Amino acid sequence: MKHLCSVDDLGGRAGIEQMLDLTDSFVEIQQRDIPKVPALRGKTVVSLFFEDSTRTRLSFETAAKRLSADTMTFTVGSSSVKKGESLLDTVQTVEAMGVDAIVVRHGAAGAAHRVASWAEASVVNGGDGRHEHPTQALLDAFTLRRHRGPSLDGCRVAIVGDIRNSRVARSNVKLFHELGCDLTLVGPPTLMPERLDGWPVSVSYNIDEVLPDVDVVYLLRIQRERIDQALFPTLREYANRWGLTAARAARMKPDTFVMHPGPMNRGVEIAAEVADSSRSLVTEQVANGVAVRMAVLWSLLGSGGPVV
Amino acid sequence: MSSAEVLVKGGRVLDQNGERAADVRVVDGLIAEVAAGLAPGAGATVLDAEGCVVTSGLVDIQVHFREPGREDAENVESGARAAALGGCTAVVCMPNTDPPLDDAAVVQAVLERGRRAACDVRVAGCITKGRAGSELAPLGELYDLGVRIFTDDGDCVADAGVMRRAFEYTRALPGAVVAQHAEDPALVRGGHMHEGAWSARLGIPGRPAEAESSIVARDIALARLTGGRYHLLHLSAGASATLVRAAKAEGLRVTAECTPQHLVLTDEACAQFDPVFKMNPPLREQAAVDALRAALLDGTIDAIATDHAPHAPETKDVPFEEAPPGMLGVETAFSVVYTTLVEPGLLTLAQAFAALSWNPARIAGLEAEHGGPIEVGRPAHLCVFDTTERWQVDGHRLASRSRNSPWEGWKLTGKVRHTLLRGAPTVRDGAATR
Numbered sequence: 001m002k003h004l005c006s007v008d009d010l011g012g013r014a015g016i017e018q019m020l021d022l023t024d025s026f027v028e029i030q031q032r033d034i035p036k037v038p039a040l041r042g043k044t045v046v047s048l049f050f051e052d053s054t055r056t057r058l059s060f061e062t063a064a065k066r067l068s069a070d071t072m073t074f075t076v077g078s079s080s081v082k083k084g085e086s087l088l089d090t091v092q093t094v095e096a097m098g099v100d101a102i103v104v105r106h107g108a109a110g111a112a113h114r115v116a117s118w119a120e121a122s123v124v125n126g127g128d129g130r131h132e133h134p135t136q137a138l139l140d141a142f143t144l145r146r147h148r149g150p151s152l153d154g155c156r157v158a159i160v161g162d163i164r165n166s167r168v169a170r171s172n173v174k175l176f177h178e179l180g181c182d183l184t185l186v187g188p189p190t191l192m193p194e195r196l197d198g199w200p201v202s203v204s205y206n207i208d209e210v211l212p213d214v215d216v217v218y219l220l221r222i223q224r225e226r227i228d229q230a231l232f233p234t235l236r237e238y239a240n241r242w243g244l245t246a247a248r249a250a251r252m253k254p255d256t257f258v259m260h261p262g263p264m265n266r267g268v269e270i271a272a273e274v275a276d277s278s279r280s281l282v283t284e285q286v287a288n289g290v291a292v293r294m295a296v297l298w299s300l301l302g303s304g305g306p307v308v
Numbered sequence: 309m310s311s312a313e314v315l316v317k318g319g320r321v322l323d324q325n326g327e328r329a330a331d332v333r334v335v336d337g338l339i340a341e342v343a344a345g346l347a348p349g350a351g352a353t354v355l356d357a358e359g360c361v362v363t364s365g366l367v368d369i370q371v372h373f374r375e376p377g378r379e380d381a382e383n384v385e386s387g388a389r390a391a392a393l394g395g396c397t398a399v400v401c402m403p404n405t406d407p408p409l410d411d412a413a414v415v416q417a418v419l420e421r422g423r424r425a426a427c428d429v430r431v432a433g434c435i436t437k438g439r440a441g442s443e444l445a446p447l448g449e450l451y452d453l454g455v456r457i458f459t460d461d462g463d464c465v466a467d468a469g470v471m472r473r474a475f476e477y478t479r480a481l482p483g484a485v486v487a488q489h490a491e492d493p494a495l496v497r498g499g500h501m502h503e504g505a506w507s508a509r510l511g512i513p514g515r516p517a518e519a520e521s522s523i524v525a526r527d528i529a530l531a532r533l534t535g536g537r538y539h540l541l542h543l544s545a546g547a548s549a550t551l552v553r554a555a556k557a558e559g560l561r562v563t564a565e566c567t568p569q570h571l572v573l574t575d576e577a578c579a580q581f582d583p584v585f586k587m588n589p590p591l592r593e594q595a596a597v598d599a600l601r602a603a604l605l606d607g608t609i610d611a612i613a614t615d616h617a618p619h620a621p622e623t624k625d626v627p628f629e630e631a632p633p634g635m636l637g638v639e640t641a642f643s644v645v646y647t648t649l650v651e652p653g654l655l656t657l658a659q660a661f662a663a664l665s666w667n668p669a670r671i672a673g674l675e676a677e678h679g680g681p682i683e684v685g686r687p688a689h690l691c692v693f694d695t696t697e698r699w700q701v702d703g704h705r706l707a708s709r710s711r712n713s714p715w716e717g718w719k720l721t722g723k724v725r726h727t728l729l730r731g732a733p734t735v736r737d738g739a740a741t742r
Contacts, residue, residue: 087627110510113580194514195503196508
């Protein structure tokens with residue numbers, strides 16, 4: 001694997017499982033007194049973030065540092081992009097400084113693919129528009145596997161919310177499907193992809209019909225600007241019809257887990273008491289994000305030898 | 309004008325009157341003789357057409373030569389040279405320039421630039437001032453300068469009331485036609501590719517086919533209401549073809565064109581996020597390609613125009629969603645149509661030339677000069693195609709100032725050997741002369 005732009009780059013179920021197995025060893029490293037290994041000493045990882053993101057950027061940078069890589073950060077707010085520099089020039093500039101991996105977050109679908117077509121360095125997609133967020137899908141599967149694993153075959157997952165505009169949904173559908181999960185997309189029709197040809201999913205507009213049967217409810221962030229786009233009327237109506245309220249959570253099986261890629265809108269897609277309940281894997285998802293990204297960077301840049 | 313004679317020798321002449329082995333003698337820019345076995349006069353230039361088909365020059369009624377405003381991407385000179393290399397003797401430049409062609413002075417300036425060019429350069433004028441969709445541009449003044457096609461081009465005239473008035477007003481301008489880039493802005497806002505399975509998978513916001521067909525349905529209703537003449541630019545949706553077919557059967561004055569790329573490529577081309585495959589209206593699904601081919605065959609689609617849309621490399625070397633829409637086309641149109649439709653037997657060569665030359669000349673009001681037939685006394689706007697030559701598209705070797713060809717790397721059959729504009733070779737043995 002030269003780049004990780006899409007879940008497709010992971011090499012199907014075997015490649016995904018290999019990455020998740022590798023992640024286990026990095027979780028172990030994180031539990032050490034000194035959670036750092038020299039695996040990527042001398043390598044440089046740059047984060048190119050054209051969109052605001054705290055958790056993904058910090059997660060990648062922490063992962064790189066724990067592997068002893070040098071890190072550079074390039075965010076739009078403080079960069080020459082504001083002076084009109086193009087993405088191509090920015091990539092050429094950071095490459096000229098000598099980097100081994102570029103982590104890209106960008107508001108346009110396919111931005112990571114474009115960067116990969118220009119760059120010598122390995123490219124990791126940290127989220128590209130509505131397209132994909134492959135490391136999020138990996139960390140979600142990793143988290144779920146720790147609770148239901150190692151096999152996720154037949155695990156029933158409902159992904160609820162703004163599927164149409166979600167890169168997390170696109171990556172997670174691919175990756176959960178590869179691992180044998182049974183997927184249902186839930187939300188208003190206006191937030192469903194316009195076409196679902198070839199998507200290995202079923203669709204429901206009624207969350208109450210779906211909740212009693214699923215093993216995992218994966219909630220997506222609902223953005224207020226969708227109201228201006230006439231996609232649903234009000235946040236209150238959304239919460240009432242599709243939000244995971246405490247009352248709805250009470251009707252789920254006792255062992256059904258709740259996941260969310262963050263940041264959460266408490267009171268909209270998820271009630272505060274559900275987010276903080278023992279069903280919720282949300283903080284664990286964040287914690288596992290570092291180990292997953294260590295595994296990804298190691299796979300792209302490592303010698304192939306033991307991790308130590 | 310010199311009185312020098314040009315003799316196009318050894319080819320097969322193909323025009324509205326059929327196909328026959330014949331040489332074409334040109335004197336003073338006019339066709340002087342069409343017959344087999346002509347001997348060159350003293351001092352005549354002889355152009356070898358052995359093994360070639362000789363036809364009227366192609367007429368591309370939708371090109372963007374970017375002048376004025378983006379001369380770094382293309383200008384009239386480079387665009388016309390590329391067109392001549394593609395076999396064109398006439399082009400119609402779209403008015404989405406900066407400033408737009410909504411003013412007599414700007415139109416005059418572009419026409420002036422065209423006088424020295426390798427093609428007969430005509431322009432389309434705006435329907436509305438600033439292409440803003442509200443007040444009519446000075447249609448009569450532009451008409452008096454020779455403008456026959458009026459369109460706001462990339463900006464669909466969304467206001468039905470304005471469109472109605474344009475249809476009505478142009479009835480006073482014989483030969484004028486209102487042309488539409490039919491995509492309802494409310495349905496395509498924020499969209500960057502065809503809305504379908506691929507856009508959903510790639511996470512790229514879509515532009516549904518219904519954005520086109522709904523405007524086409526409305527515009528046909530307005531043409532019926534007003535008796536106006538309507539031309540649909542780059543028809544891309546199967547449902548639009550159905551509507552145009554019915555409008556023609558009803559006897560309305562409706563014509564349509566489509567591009568080579570919409571006849572061949574699909575939205576799957578966008579799968580690698582390469583903005584070279586981004587255009588408006590977008591590349592659609594295979595069902596649309598099939599419907600367009602059927603519509604071309606049954607005459608619903610009258611013409612093939614390229615929507616030649618050069619963009620400077622730096623504007624395309626960006627993420628898909630940030631790139632401007634548009635593709636090169638004027639230099640490859642014949643070869644693409646020949647390779648993908650004629651050679652496989654889907655279209656006859658005569659049908660191809662009808663769509664590339666004869667019909668568009670009529671739509672643009674150029675039929676007195678361009679688009680054949682090849683008869684004594686007519687202006688010698690001719691093209692000689694070698695239908696056996698194979699070549700590979702290399703953007704760096706195209707004459708356009710830009711390189712955004714969707715056919716990059718394609719191996720094509722059929723190439724222009726000579727193009728004659730008023731009897732003078734603008735392309736000779738495959739090379740541009742001006």
